[in-house]
Amino acid sequence: MPKSWSPETAAIHAAYDKKSGEGTMAVPIYQTTAYEFGSAETAANRFALQELGNIYTRLNNPTTGVLEGRFAEVEGGAAALATSSGAAATFYAIANLAAAGENILLANKIYGGTLSLAQYTIKRFGIEARIFDPQKPETIEPLIDAKTRAIIFESISNPSIDIADAEGIAAIAKRHKIVTIVDNTVATPYLFRPFDWGVDVSVHSLSKYTSGQGLGIGGIIVERHGLNDLLIGNDRYAHFNEPDPSYHGLVYAKLPFPLFTLRARLSLARDIGAISQPFTSWLFIQGLETLNLRIQRHSESALEIAKWLGKHPKVKSVKYPTIAGGINAELAKKYLKNGASGLLSFDVGDAALAKKTLNNTKIFSRVVNIGDSKSIITHPSSTTHQQLNEQEQLDCGILPGLVRLSIGLENPADLIADLEQALNS
Ligand SMILES: *Cc1c(COP(=O)(O)O)cnc(C)c1O
Numbered sequence: 001m002p003k004s005w006s007p008e009t010a011a012i013h014a015a016y017d018k019k020s021g022e023g024t025m026a027v028p029i030y031q032t033t034a035y036e037f038g039s040a041e042t043a044a045n046r047f048a049l050q051e052l053g054n055i056y057t058r059l060n061n062p063t064t065g066v067l068e069g070r071f072a073e074v075e076g077g078a079a080a081l082a083t084s085s086g087a088a089a090t091f092y093a094i095a096n097l098a099a100a101g102e103n104i105l106l107a108n109k110i111y112g113g114t115l116s117l118a119q120y121t122i123k124r125f126g127i128e129a130r131i132f133d134p135q136k137p138e139t140i141e142p143l144i145d146a147k148t149r150a151i152i153f154e155s156i157s158n159p160s161i162d163i164a165d166a167e168g169i170a171a172i173a174k175r176h177k178i179v180t181i182v183d184n185t186v187a188t189p190y191l192f193r194p195f196d197w198g199v200d201v202s203v204h205s206l207s208k209y210t211s212g213q214g215l216g217i218g219g220i221i222v223e224r225h226g227l228n229d230l231l232i233g234n235d236r237y238a239h240f241n242e243p244d245p246s247y248h249g250l251v252y253a254k255l256p257f258p259l260f261t262l263r264a265r266l267s268l269a270r271d272i273g274a275i276s277q278p279f280t281s282w283l284f285i286q287g288l289e290t291l292n293l294r295i296q297r298h299s300e301s302a303l304e305i306a307k308w309l310g311k312h313p314k315v316k317s318v319k320y321p322t323i324a325g326g327i328n329a330e331l332a333k334k335y336l337k338n339g340a341s342g343l344l345s346f347d348v349g350d351a352a353l354a355k356k357t358l359n360n361t362k363i364f365s366r367v368v369n370i371g372d373s374k375s376i377i378t379h380p381s382s383t384t385h386q387q388l389n390e391q392e393q394l395d396c397g398i399l400p401g402l403v404r405l406s407i408g409l410e411n412p413a414d415l416i417a418d419l420e421q422a423l424n425s
Contacts, residue, residue, distance in 0.1 A: 007074045007189060008292045015069025029282045030062045049250065049266070058273050059265060064281040068220070070288055071210075075189035075202060077222035079258035081265050082281055086185060086205020087113050088274035089219030090152075091122075093181050093203050096264045097237065098149035100126030105143050107134035107153035109162040111183065112384060114152070135327050137168035144176050149236055151178055155194065155335070156186040156321065158370060159380060159404060160397055161343050163321050163331035170198030177234050179227075179260075185209070186341050186370070190295045195224040197335070201260060206276075208371030209341075212287040212294055216280040223260040231259055239263075294373070294409060299339025301412040305405070306344045308416050314353065314423050316401070320344040342407040343370060345380075348423070351400040354379050358403070360422035363410060375408035375415055 005014065016027050035054035037043035045051035054060055064082050072080040083089040094117075098104050106118050106129045118129035132139040134153040151173050153164045166182060173180045182194045185205040194202045204210065206218040231240045232253045240259055243249035246267065252259050269275050276284075306320035321332035321340040332340055348354050357377070358366055364377035368384055378384065385398045393399075407415065 005073070007076070010073035011070060011288050011292060014073040016066045027063060027066045027282065027285050029278050031278050032061070033057050049247065049255075057278070058275055059270060061275075061278050061281070063278040063285075064276050067276065067281040067285050067288070070285065071189075071204075071220050072222050074288065074291075075184075075222050076193060076195050076224075077202070078225040078227065079261045080220050080222045081261040081269065082206075082276035082284075083219040083221065083269075084274040084276060085217045086183075086203065086207060086219035087117065088272075089203040089205070089221050090114050090181075090183065091117060092264045092268045092272075092274070093201055093221050094118075094122060094127070094150060094152070095268055096260060097179055098122075098127045099239070102126075102147045102149045103128040103130055103145070104150040104152060105130050105132050105140060105148060107132060107157070107164065109134055109157040109160045109164075110152075110154055111158050111185075114183065118152075134164035134169060135162060135331065137165050137172055140169065140172050144172075144178065146236075148176070148178055150181055152181045152183070154183040154186065155192040156341055156343070158186050158343065159345075159384065161319055161321060161328075161345060163328050163335060163340075165331055166192075166194065166197040166199055166335060170200075173200075174198060177230060177236060179230065179237075186343060187336070188291060188295050188341075190292050191299070191336050191338050191341060200224055200227050200230065206284045206287075208369070209295055209298070210284050210287045210291055210371075212291065212371065212373055214369060214372040214374070215283050215287075218276045218280050218284055220276075221261055221264060223258050225258075228253075228259050295341065296339060297409055298342030298371075298407055301409075301415070302342045302344050302405075302407040303340070304412045305407055305415060305419070306346075309344075309346045309419070312420075312423065314348055316347045316349050318344065318346045343405070344407065345402055345404040347399050348401040348403060351379075351381065353423075354401045354403050355382070356425070357419070357422045360425045361418050362422075363415060363418045364405070364422075370406040372406065373409040375410055376406040378404045380404055 046053050046055050068080040068082050108131045130143040170180050179200045181201045182199045184202045188209050202222045204220050231237050240252045306318050309315045310318045321328045364375045367376045380398050
């Protein structure tokens with residue numbers, strides 16, 4: 001594929017040859033568990049990684065392979081591994097770098113699932129998570145020691161809608177030869193280009209904007225071109241440089257492939273098996289074709305609605321990156337040239353009015369999801385953040401009257417009319 005393809009074109013054509021197989025325009029769904037090797041020798045060679053080819057769908061699948069190749073190309077990465085969920089992608093990315101007795105640095109503005117993964121699940125595996133502020137990269141360096149293996153943050157955080165200083169974070173990581181991982185779910189490759197800012201690995205939940213219609217759960221890990229240079233000979237990542245007994249002493253660093261996703265596939269997907277199913281991969285391939293157009297519309301509509309809410313007499317404040325003012329507006333101006341996604345929040349002052357607004361909307365759905373074509377409304381303090389006490393809620397910006405919206409693809413005039421009647425009824 002010519003390198004000159006832009007992401008929009010890659011999303012439609014990359015990684016699938018229409019002249020292969022039956023010549024189908026649509027990518028076929030290879031709904032299969034296993035593959036005929038043809039000969040005992042081929043089977044042995046594939047298992048020994050002396051020959052690349054299909055082995056078993058837990059390791060690779062042609063339909064999922066198109067999704068992986070396309071998504072990597074769209075984001076400007078070297079290779080990708082699709083997983084059974086965004087949560088699985090995050091877990092694999094961490095487990096591919098850190099082991100018991102080591103630590104990772106985690107942004108404080110982060111998806112709740114990632115926080116509980118770090119604070120409870122991997123803690124039981126002996127991996128410590130240290131928390132930093134992704135808008136203040138200077139908070140990172142004091143946390144780094146010889147056992148630090150990864151720095152993880154979100155480009156646009158869900159749910160707090162804060163923008164990370166990706167370049168600042170990546171620069172510090174580079175000085176210490178530590179891999180950076182960005183969760184780029186909310187921004188998508190169209191609003192934020194992680195590898196242009198020096199980030200090493202991206203993870204995504206494909207369940208959100210890539211699916212686009214709330215059709216299935218999936219995730220993906222993408223690595224940048226040239227990441228091997230950081231892994232090879234790096235004391236922090238001995239497991240990429242020393243013989244792997246589970247592959248008869250194979251040394252990843254000696255293989256001529258993008259090593260991060262290769263190891264995640266051969267070791268983690270092999271042993272844990274949280275991979276994308278062929279049909280679900282196919283759904284994401286459909287979503288990826290139009291992601292570019294949809295994320296633009298989501299962003300335009302959200303901005304229009306945020307501006308309208310900002311003038312509403314019952315609304316105390318509105319949070320949308322490009323109009324927020326302060327650090328978020330500054331960072332959004334630098335990193336988000338094409339829009340800031342469909343997420344926004346606003347404060348109506350008290351829980352009673354927030355709940356009334358939720359109950360009276362006719363178009364918005366009361367659902368805890370984002371990135372759907374259908375607009376969604378939530379009341380964080382009584383749902384997603386219910387387990388926190390009042391002070392903890394305030395600490396993470398969850399006011400009792402806070403209402404969060406994921407703006408879908410309906411006509412924004414209809415959404416505004418719906419919010420107007422809900423706020424006033
Ligand atoms: C939803 C989400 C996840 C988890 O993805 P699933 O596909 O639901 O497992 C991770 N990170 C962010 C930012 C998300 O919004």
